[in-house]
Amino acid sequence: MTPIVPLMGSVALGAVAQISLRHGMASPKRNVGSGLPVSPWVALWGLCFAAATVLWIAALRHADISYAYPMLGAGYILVTILARWLLREHVSRKRWIAVLIITLGVMMVGANR
């Protein structure tokens, strides 16, 4: 299996995890013990987070870190798009520019040269 499949899966699930966490934190009911909201979205966050981690480790078995790492940069754009689309968050133009610069930086950090 080419590493691109688990890699992209990991990035996508990681993004879904952050979106569901943010959505779930809006729930008014709080668990007294953990302080976490009683919400299926928080559970989805845990599941996606775990699955993304497993896929990431699987991808690293077949891919060099310098190849895998830059792909993580895509996660920042994806989270921002999903936050705007699904959570109706306001994303200013300045913030879009910042996200693009950060993505570029993450991609360079993964570079091998």
Place this chain on the structure above:
Amino acid sequence: MTTESSPVMVATGGGSDLPQDTGSARATAGQARVEVLVLASVALGAVGQLLLKASLLLLSQPPILKMEPRPAQIACAAGVLVGLCIYAVGTAFWVRAVSRSSISYLYPLSAVSYAVVALGGHELFGEVMPPLRWVGIAVMSIGVAVLAASEQRGPK
């Protein structure tokens, strides 16, 4: 590294399980800025990651420390466990931050962790930093600065 975390941040959860004071997360006194929470989460996450790496290095061939195989294995297992615990505490700070601000602001902010972990690997383990990685860290820092500046509307 900035691992000093004020006890105020973890103490805010107490006694707020009354149904009527939901909604306004800012109502609790003595809350830290979300940026501080993200920084605490990033710092703890980085310490956890570096401790994991250091623990696994104990099993490296040839050994980096003069240790018998058995004690090295035990030290490695203990290090991995502590590393994961520190990482979990960092995640708790992240969850608290996410409950207070928009994800399109917080998530890109957490990219600082790449810079911290890369610099830590360089300083502690002598990992080679290719020139482009230094440039990447600089570019990312600029992006984070732009992001933080985009948020300055004053405290609500």
